[in-house]
Amino acid sequence: MTDDAPPLDAEQLGAYFALMEVSSLVQHAVEQQLRASGDLSWVQFSILARLADTPGGSARMTDLADGVVYSRSGLTYQAGLLDKAGLITRRPSSDDERSTTVTITDEGRAKVAAVLPGHVDVVRQMLLDPLSRRDLNTLGAVLTRVRDHLRAAPPRSAKPRTRGGAG
Amino acid sequence: MTDDAPPLDAEQLGAYFALMEVSSLVQHAVEQQLRASGDLSWVQFSILARLADTPGGSARMTDLADGVVYSRSGLTYQAGLLDKAGLITRRPSSDDERSTTVTITDEGRAKVAAVLPGHVDVVRQMLLDPLSRRDLNTLGAVLTRVRDHLRAAPPRSAKPRTRGGAG
DNA sequence: GTGCCATGCTTCGAATTCGGAGTAATTTAG
DNA sequence: CTAAATTACTCCGAATTCGAAGCATGGCAC
Secondary structure, eight states: OOOOOOOHHHHHHHHHHHHHHHHHHHHHHHHHHHHHHHHHHHHHHHHHHHHHHHSSEEEEEHHHHHHTOOOHHHHHHHHHHHTTTTTTEEESSSOTTTEEEEOOHHHHHHHHHHHHHHHHHIIIIIITTTEEEEHHHHHHHHHHHHHHHHSSSOOTTTOOSOOSSSS | SOOOOOOOOHHHHHHHHHHHHHHHHHHHHHHHHHHHHHSSSSSHHHHHHHHHTTTTEEHHHHHHHHHOOOOHHHHHHHHHHHHHTEEEEEESSOTTTTTTEEEEEEEHHHHHHHHHHHHHOOOOOIIIIIIOOOHHHHHHHHHHHHHHHHHOSSSSSSOOOOOOOOO
Protein backbone atom coordinates (compact mmCIF):
# COMPACT_ATOMS: atom_id res chain seq x y z
CA MET A 1 0.00 0.00 0.00
CA THR A 2 0.94 3.61 0.15
CA ASP A 3 3.40 4.04 2.94
CA ASP A 4 3.15 7.79 3.05
CA ALA A 5 0.66 9.84 1.19
CA PRO A 6 0.90 13.28 2.70
CA PRO A 7 -2.44 14.99 2.42
CA LEU A 8 -2.92 17.95 0.16
CA ASP A 9 -2.72 21.35 1.71
CA ALA A 10 -5.42 23.95 1.37
CA GLU A 11 -4.00 25.51 -1.76
CA GLN A 12 -3.71 22.23 -3.57
CA LEU A 13 -7.17 21.14 -2.57
CA GLY A 14 -8.56 24.50 -3.53
CA ALA A 15 -7.05 24.39 -6.99
CA TYR A 16 -8.21 20.83 -7.53
CA PHE A 17 -11.77 21.40 -6.41
CA ALA A 18 -12.06 24.69 -8.22
CA LEU A 19 -10.86 23.03 -11.41
CA MET A 20 -13.38 20.25 -11.16
CA GLU A 21 -16.26 22.46 -10.21
CA VAL A 22 -15.63 25.10 -12.84
CA SER A 23 -15.21 22.60 -15.62
CA SER A 24 -18.34 20.79 -14.50
CA LEU A 25 -20.37 23.96 -14.43
CA VAL A 26 -19.09 25.15 -17.77
CA GLN A 27 -19.63 21.83 -19.44
CA HIS A 28 -23.12 21.58 -18.05
CA ALA A 29 -24.06 25.02 -19.27
CA VAL A 30 -22.52 24.46 -22.66
CA GLU A 31 -24.38 21.21 -23.00
CA GLN A 32 -27.68 22.89 -22.27
CA GLN A 33 -26.98 25.61 -24.79
CA LEU A 34 -25.92 23.14 -27.45
CA ARG A 35 -28.98 21.03 -26.88
CA ALA A 36 -31.32 23.98 -27.00
CA SER A 37 -29.76 25.67 -29.99
CA GLY A 38 -29.01 22.68 -32.18
CA ASP A 39 -29.94 19.39 -30.58
CA LEU A 40 -26.31 18.51 -30.09
CA SER A 41 -24.53 17.00 -27.14
CA TRP A 42 -21.12 18.17 -26.03
CA VAL A 43 -19.49 15.12 -27.53
CA GLN A 44 -21.30 15.51 -30.80
CA PHE A 45 -20.25 19.12 -31.01
CA SER A 46 -16.67 18.21 -30.19
CA ILE A 47 -16.64 15.68 -33.00
CA LEU A 48 -18.12 18.07 -35.52
CA ALA A 49 -15.89 20.94 -34.46
CA ARG A 50 -12.81 18.79 -34.73
CA LEU A 51 -13.79 17.61 -38.17
CA ALA A 52 -14.63 21.09 -39.31
CA ASP A 53 -11.23 22.23 -38.18
CA THR A 54 -9.45 19.48 -40.10
CA PRO A 55 -8.15 20.34 -43.61
CA GLY A 56 -10.09 17.65 -45.46
CA GLY A 57 -12.97 17.58 -43.00
CA SER A 58 -12.14 13.95 -42.38
CA ALA A 59 -10.58 11.86 -39.66
CA ARG A 60 -10.37 8.28 -38.54
CA MET A 61 -12.37 7.08 -35.57
CA THR A 62 -9.21 6.55 -33.56
CA ASP A 63 -8.01 10.09 -34.10
CA LEU A 64 -11.39 11.35 -33.02
CA ALA A 65 -11.36 9.16 -29.94
CA ASP A 66 -7.90 10.39 -29.03
CA GLY A 67 -8.95 13.99 -29.30
CA VAL A 68 -12.13 13.54 -27.35
CA VAL A 69 -11.75 11.81 -24.02
CA TYR A 70 -14.16 9.06 -24.75
CA SER A 71 -14.57 5.34 -25.04
CA ARG A 72 -14.44 3.76 -28.47
CA SER A 73 -17.88 2.30 -28.16
CA GLY A 74 -19.34 5.59 -27.08
CA LEU A 75 -17.78 7.24 -30.08
CA THR A 76 -19.30 4.62 -32.37
CA TYR A 77 -22.71 5.31 -30.86
CA GLN A 78 -22.45 9.06 -31.31
CA ALA A 79 -21.01 8.72 -34.81
CA GLY A 80 -24.03 6.57 -35.64
CA LEU A 81 -26.33 9.32 -34.43
CA LEU A 82 -24.44 11.96 -36.35
CA ASP A 83 -24.49 9.81 -39.46
CA LYS A 84 -28.21 9.21 -39.15
CA ALA A 85 -28.71 12.93 -38.75
CA GLY A 86 -26.80 13.56 -41.96
CA LEU A 87 -24.08 15.61 -40.29
CA ILE A 88 -21.26 13.23 -41.11
CA THR A 89 -20.61 10.33 -43.45
CA ARG A 90 -18.69 7.16 -42.69
CA ARG A 91 -16.88 4.90 -45.08
CA PRO A 92 -13.98 2.52 -44.90
CA SER A 93 -10.65 4.23 -45.23
CA SER A 94 -8.92 3.78 -48.55
CA ASP A 95 -5.60 3.30 -46.86
CA ASP A 96 -6.58 0.87 -44.12
CA GLU A 97 -9.64 -1.13 -44.86
CA ARG A 98 -10.33 -1.75 -41.18
CA SER A 99 -10.32 1.95 -40.44
CA THR A 100 -13.40 4.11 -40.77
CA THR A 101 -13.01 7.55 -42.27
CA VAL A 102 -15.46 10.06 -40.92
CA THR A 103 -16.22 13.13 -42.98
CA ILE A 104 -18.28 16.13 -42.06
CA THR A 105 -21.04 17.07 -44.48
CA ASP A 106 -22.09 20.54 -45.56
CA GLU A 107 -25.05 20.14 -43.29
CA GLY A 108 -22.66 19.32 -40.48
CA ARG A 109 -20.65 22.45 -41.13
CA ALA A 110 -23.84 24.46 -41.21
CA LYS A 111 -24.83 22.98 -37.86
CA VAL A 112 -21.51 23.93 -36.32
CA ALA A 113 -21.81 27.42 -37.71
CA ALA A 114 -25.31 27.65 -36.33
CA VAL A 115 -24.49 26.68 -32.77
CA LEU A 116 -21.04 28.21 -32.53
CA PRO A 117 -22.09 31.78 -31.71
CA GLY A 118 -24.20 30.65 -28.79
CA HIS A 119 -21.51 28.31 -27.66
CA VAL A 120 -18.94 31.07 -27.71
CA ASP A 121 -21.37 33.28 -25.85
CA VAL A 122 -21.70 30.81 -23.03
CA VAL A 123 -17.98 30.21 -22.77
CA ARG A 124 -17.29 33.88 -22.74
CA GLN A 125 -19.95 34.56 -20.19
CA MET A 126 -18.95 31.80 -17.83
CA LEU A 127 -15.23 31.45 -18.21
CA LEU A 128 -13.76 34.43 -19.99
CA ASP A 129 -15.66 37.40 -18.64
CA PRO A 130 -14.38 37.30 -15.08
CA LEU A 131 -10.78 36.99 -16.27
CA SER A 132 -8.32 39.66 -17.19
CA ARG A 133 -6.23 39.13 -20.28
CA ARG A 134 -3.30 38.40 -18.07
CA ASP A 135 -5.24 35.82 -16.06
CA LEU A 136 -6.35 34.19 -19.25
CA ASN A 137 -2.82 33.84 -20.55
CA THR A 138 -1.65 32.39 -17.28
CA LEU A 139 -4.53 29.97 -17.08
CA GLY A 140 -3.92 28.78 -20.60
CA ALA A 141 -0.21 28.41 -20.04
CA VAL A 142 -0.56 26.49 -16.81
CA LEU A 143 -3.25 24.17 -18.08
CA THR A 144 -1.35 23.56 -21.28
CA ARG A 145 1.65 22.51 -19.28
CA VAL A 146 -0.50 20.11 -17.28
CA ARG A 147 -1.99 18.70 -20.44
CA ASP A 148 1.40 18.17 -22.02
CA HIS A 149 2.51 16.43 -18.88
CA LEU A 150 -0.54 14.18 -19.00
CA ARG A 151 0.02 13.32 -22.63
CA ALA A 152 3.62 12.50 -21.91
CA ALA A 153 2.92 10.22 -18.96
CA PRO A 154 -0.64 8.93 -18.95
CA PRO A 155 -1.19 6.91 -15.77
CA ARG A 156 -3.84 4.64 -17.23
CA SER A 157 -3.34 4.53 -20.95
CA ALA A 158 0.33 3.70 -20.52
CA LYS A 159 0.60 0.75 -22.81
CA PRO A 160 4.23 -0.30 -22.97
CA ARG A 161 4.08 -1.97 -26.30
CA THR A 162 7.41 -3.71 -25.84
CA ARG A 163 7.03 -5.09 -22.39
CA GLY A 164 10.42 -6.72 -22.20
CA GLY A 165 13.04 -4.05 -22.77
CA ALA A 166 13.51 -1.04 -20.61
CA GLY A 167 11.35 -0.73 -17.61
CA MET B 1 -30.60 36.38 -31.40
CA THR B 2 -26.90 36.93 -31.43
CA ASP B 3 -26.24 39.84 -33.67
CA ASP B 4 -22.52 39.52 -33.60
CA ALA B 5 -20.58 36.96 -31.67
CA PRO B 6 -16.94 37.66 -32.33
CA PRO B 7 -15.04 34.38 -32.34
CA LEU B 8 -12.61 33.55 -29.63
CA ASP B 9 -8.98 34.20 -30.32
CA ALA B 10 -6.30 31.56 -29.99
CA GLU B 11 -5.55 32.28 -26.37
CA GLN B 12 -9.14 32.07 -25.30
CA LEU B 13 -9.75 28.90 -27.22
CA GLY B 14 -6.56 27.41 -25.85
CA ALA B 15 -7.51 28.11 -22.27
CA TYR B 16 -11.01 26.78 -22.78
CA PHE B 17 -9.94 23.57 -24.47
CA ALA B 18 -7.09 22.98 -22.09
CA LEU B 19 -9.46 23.39 -19.16
CA MET B 20 -11.94 20.91 -20.52
CA GLU B 21 -9.35 18.38 -21.55
CA VAL B 22 -7.37 18.50 -18.34
CA SER B 23 -10.44 18.22 -16.14
CA SER B 24 -11.74 15.37 -18.25
CA LEU B 25 -8.47 13.50 -18.06
CA VAL B 26 -8.11 14.03 -14.33
CA GLN B 27 -11.68 13.03 -13.59
CA HIS B 28 -11.37 9.94 -15.72
CA ALA B 29 -8.19 8.84 -14.00
CA VAL B 30 -9.58 9.57 -10.56
CA GLU B 31 -12.67 7.59 -11.36
CA GLN B 32 -10.63 4.58 -12.39
CA GLN B 33 -8.57 4.78 -9.24
CA LEU B 34 -11.63 5.16 -7.04
CA ARG B 35 -13.33 2.22 -8.70
CA ALA B 36 -10.29 0.00 -8.43
CA SER B 37 -9.39 0.90 -4.88
CA GLY B 38 -12.80 1.07 -3.28
CA ASP B 39 -15.62 0.43 -5.74
CA LEU B 40 -16.67 4.03 -5.62
CA SER B 41 -17.66 6.37 -8.39
CA TRP B 42 -16.55 9.97 -8.46
CA VAL B 43 -19.97 11.13 -7.39
CA GLN B 44 -20.14 8.65 -4.55
CA PHE B 45 -16.76 9.75 -3.33
CA SER B 46 -17.78 13.38 -3.55
CA ILE B 47 -20.83 12.69 -1.46
CA LEU B 48 -18.92 10.77 1.17
CA ALA B 49 -16.09 13.28 1.27
CA ARG B 50 -18.50 16.14 1.70
CA LEU B 51 -20.31 14.36 4.49
CA ALA B 52 -17.07 13.41 6.19
CA ASP B 53 -16.03 17.04 6.09
CA THR B 54 -19.25 18.21 7.70
CA PRO B 55 -19.29 18.70 11.49
CA GLY B 56 -22.10 16.28 12.25
CA GLY B 57 -21.42 14.05 9.28
CA SER B 58 -24.92 14.84 8.08
CA ALA B 59 -26.53 16.91 5.40
CA ARG B 60 -29.80 17.25 3.59
CA MET B 61 -30.17 15.94 0.07
CA THR B 62 -30.58 19.45 -1.27
CA ASP B 63 -27.33 20.63 0.26
CA LEU B 64 -25.57 17.65 -1.21
CA ALA B 65 -27.04 18.29 -4.62
CA ASP B 66 -26.00 21.91 -4.45
CA GLY B 67 -22.45 20.99 -3.62
CA VAL B 68 -22.14 18.33 -6.27
CA VAL B 69 -23.15 19.40 -9.74
CA TYR B 70 -25.80 16.84 -10.14
CA SER B 71 -29.44 16.23 -10.75
CA ARG B 72 -31.74 15.46 -7.83
CA SER B 73 -32.78 12.13 -9.22
CA GLY B 74 -29.21 11.08 -9.83
CA LEU B 75 -28.38 11.96 -6.27
CA THR B 76 -31.29 9.87 -5.03
CA TYR B 77 -30.00 6.94 -7.03
CA GLN B 78 -26.46 7.22 -5.72
CA ALA B 79 -27.65 7.78 -2.17
CA GLY B 80 -29.65 4.60 -2.51
CA LEU B 81 -26.53 2.72 -3.55
CA LEU B 82 -24.50 4.21 -0.73
CA ASP B 83 -27.25 3.37 1.73
CA LYS B 84 -27.46 -0.21 0.53
CA ALA B 85 -23.69 -0.46 0.86
CA GLY B 86 -23.91 0.70 4.46
CA LEU B 87 -21.80 3.79 3.91
CA ILE B 88 -24.55 6.25 4.76
CA THR B 89 -27.91 6.23 6.50
CA ARG B 90 -31.00 8.14 5.48
CA ARG B 91 -33.86 9.26 7.63
CA PRO B 92 -36.42 11.99 7.57
CA SER B 93 -35.15 15.20 9.00
CA SER B 94 -36.47 16.07 12.44
CA ASP B 95 -36.94 19.66 11.42
CA ASP B 96 -38.62 19.19 8.07
CA GLU B 97 -40.47 15.97 7.67
CA ARG B 98 -40.19 16.10 3.88
CA SER B 99 -36.45 16.55 4.04
CA THR B 100 -34.08 13.59 4.14
CA THR B 101 -31.06 13.76 6.40
CA VAL B 102 -28.12 11.80 5.12
CA THR B 103 -25.47 10.72 7.60
CA ILE B 104 -22.16 9.05 6.93
CA THR B 105 -21.52 5.84 8.87
CA ASP B 106 -18.27 4.70 10.42
CA GLU B 107 -17.93 2.33 7.54
CA GLY B 108 -18.35 5.26 5.21
CA ARG B 109 -15.62 7.16 6.95
CA ALA B 110 -13.39 4.13 6.79
CA LYS B 111 -14.04 3.87 3.07
CA VAL B 112 -13.08 7.47 2.52
CA ALA B 113 -9.93 7.00 4.55
CA ALA B 114 -9.13 3.90 2.55
CA VAL B 115 -9.40 5.44 -0.88
CA LEU B 116 -8.13 8.91 -0.03
CA PRO B 117 -4.39 8.21 -0.25
CA GLY B 118 -4.68 6.75 -3.71
CA HIS B 119 -6.96 9.55 -4.75
CA VAL B 120 -4.48 12.12 -3.54
CA ASP B 121 -1.73 10.24 -5.33
CA VAL B 122 -3.51 10.48 -8.66
CA VAL B 123 -4.33 14.14 -8.25
CA ARG B 124 -0.79 14.89 -7.28
CA GLN B 125 0.64 12.92 -10.13
CA MET B 126 -1.64 14.32 -12.80
CA LEU B 127 -2.36 17.85 -11.74
CA LEU B 128 0.05 18.97 -9.08
CA ASP B 129 3.39 17.51 -10.10
CA PRO B 130 3.94 19.54 -13.25
CA LEU B 131 3.10 22.79 -11.44
CA SER B 132 5.34 25.06 -9.46
CA ARG B 133 4.02 26.39 -6.20
CA ARG B 134 3.53 29.71 -7.86
CA ASP B 135 1.59 28.20 -10.74
CA LEU B 136 -0.58 26.36 -8.29
CA ASN B 137 -1.47 29.49 -6.41
CA THR B 138 -2.28 31.31 -9.60
CA LEU B 139 -4.38 28.48 -10.92
CA GLY B 140 -6.32 28.27 -7.69
CA ALA B 141 -6.86 32.01 -7.53
CA VAL B 142 -8.01 32.32 -11.11
CA LEU B 143 -10.35 29.35 -10.97
CA THR B 144 -11.75 30.47 -7.65
CA ARG B 145 -12.60 33.81 -9.17
CA VAL B 146 -14.35 32.08 -12.04
CA ARG B 147 -16.28 29.90 -9.66
CA ASP B 148 -17.39 32.83 -7.57
CA HIS B 149 -18.52 34.57 -10.71
CA LEU B 150 -20.49 31.50 -11.73
CA ARG B 151 -22.15 31.21 -8.36
CA ALA B 152 -23.08 34.84 -8.44
CA ALA B 153 -24.63 34.75 -11.89
CA PRO B 154 -25.61 31.26 -12.94
CA PRO B 155 -26.86 31.45 -16.52
CA ARG B 156 -29.02 28.35 -16.35
CA SER B 157 -29.90 27.74 -12.71
CA ALA B 158 -31.27 31.22 -12.35
CA LYS B 159 -34.42 30.53 -10.40
CA PRO B 160 -36.34 33.66 -9.75
CA ARG B 161 -38.15 32.46 -6.68
CA THR B 162 -40.93 34.97 -7.03
CA ARG B 163 -42.19 33.97 -10.38
CA GLY B 164 -43.95 37.23 -11.01
CA GLY B 165 -47.30 36.39 -9.52
CA ALA B 166 -48.45 34.22 -12.35
CA GLY B 167 -48.37 30.55 -11.69
C1' DG C 1 -58.98 25.88 10.68
C1' DT C 2 -58.96 25.32 5.51
C1' DG C 3 -57.27 25.86 0.96
C1' DC C 4 -53.44 26.75 -2.07
C1' DC C 5 -48.92 27.09 -3.60
C1' DA C 6 -43.95 26.14 -2.86
C1' DT C 7 -40.48 22.91 -1.48
C1' DG C 8 -38.02 18.25 -0.97
C1' DC C 9 -37.51 14.00 -2.45
C1' DT C 10 -38.51 9.74 -5.13
C1' DT C 11 -40.12 7.05 -9.08
C1' DC C 12 -40.33 6.30 -13.99
C1' DG C 13 -38.95 5.98 -18.80
C1' DA C 14 -35.63 7.22 -22.21
C1' DA C 15 -31.04 8.20 -23.55
C1' DT C 16 -26.16 7.79 -22.94
C1' DT C 17 -22.03 5.64 -21.31
C1' DC C 18 -18.69 2.11 -20.52
C1' DG C 19 -16.07 -2.38 -20.75
C1' DG C 20 -15.68 -6.64 -22.93
C1' DA C 21 -16.55 -9.92 -26.62
C1' DG C 22 -16.52 -10.47 -31.50
C1' DT C 23 -15.18 -9.56 -36.46
C1' DA C 24 -12.19 -8.00 -40.02
C1' DA C 25 -7.84 -6.31 -41.79
C1' DT C 26 -2.78 -5.22 -41.35
C1' DT C 27 1.73 -6.19 -39.77
C1' DT C 28 5.36 -9.24 -38.29
C1' DA C 29 8.02 -13.53 -37.96
C1' DG C 30 9.84 -17.55 -40.17
C1' DC D 1 3.43 -17.41 -48.42
C1' DT D 2 1.27 -18.88 -43.75
C1' DA D 3 0.40 -18.27 -38.90
C1' DA D 4 0.23 -15.38 -34.96
C1' DA D 5 -0.17 -11.06 -32.90
C1' DT D 6 -1.83 -6.35 -33.22
C1' DT D 7 -4.97 -2.82 -34.46
C1' DA D 8 -9.62 -0.72 -35.68
C1' DC D 9 -14.05 -0.76 -35.11
C1' DT D 10 -18.82 -2.49 -33.86
C1' DC D 11 -22.27 -5.07 -31.06
C1' DC D 12 -24.07 -6.25 -26.56
C1' DG D 13 -25.56 -6.02 -21.76
C1' DA D 14 -25.28 -3.52 -17.50
C1' DA D 15 -24.98 0.70 -15.07
C1' DT D 16 -25.66 5.57 -14.74
C1' DT D 17 -27.73 9.86 -15.92
C1' DC D 18 -31.30 13.20 -16.71
C1' DG D 19 -36.00 15.54 -16.92
C1' DA D 20 -40.75 15.16 -15.96
C1' DA D 21 -44.38 13.53 -13.22
C1' DG D 22 -45.99 12.18 -8.69
C1' DC D 23 -46.46 12.30 -3.60
C1' DA D 24 -46.13 14.26 0.83
C1' DT D 25 -45.03 18.09 3.98
C1' DG D 26 -44.56 23.07 5.23
C1' DG D 27 -45.71 27.93 4.96
C1' DC D 28 -49.02 31.50 4.07
C1' DA D 29 -53.37 33.97 3.34
C1' DC D 30 -57.74 34.45 4.82
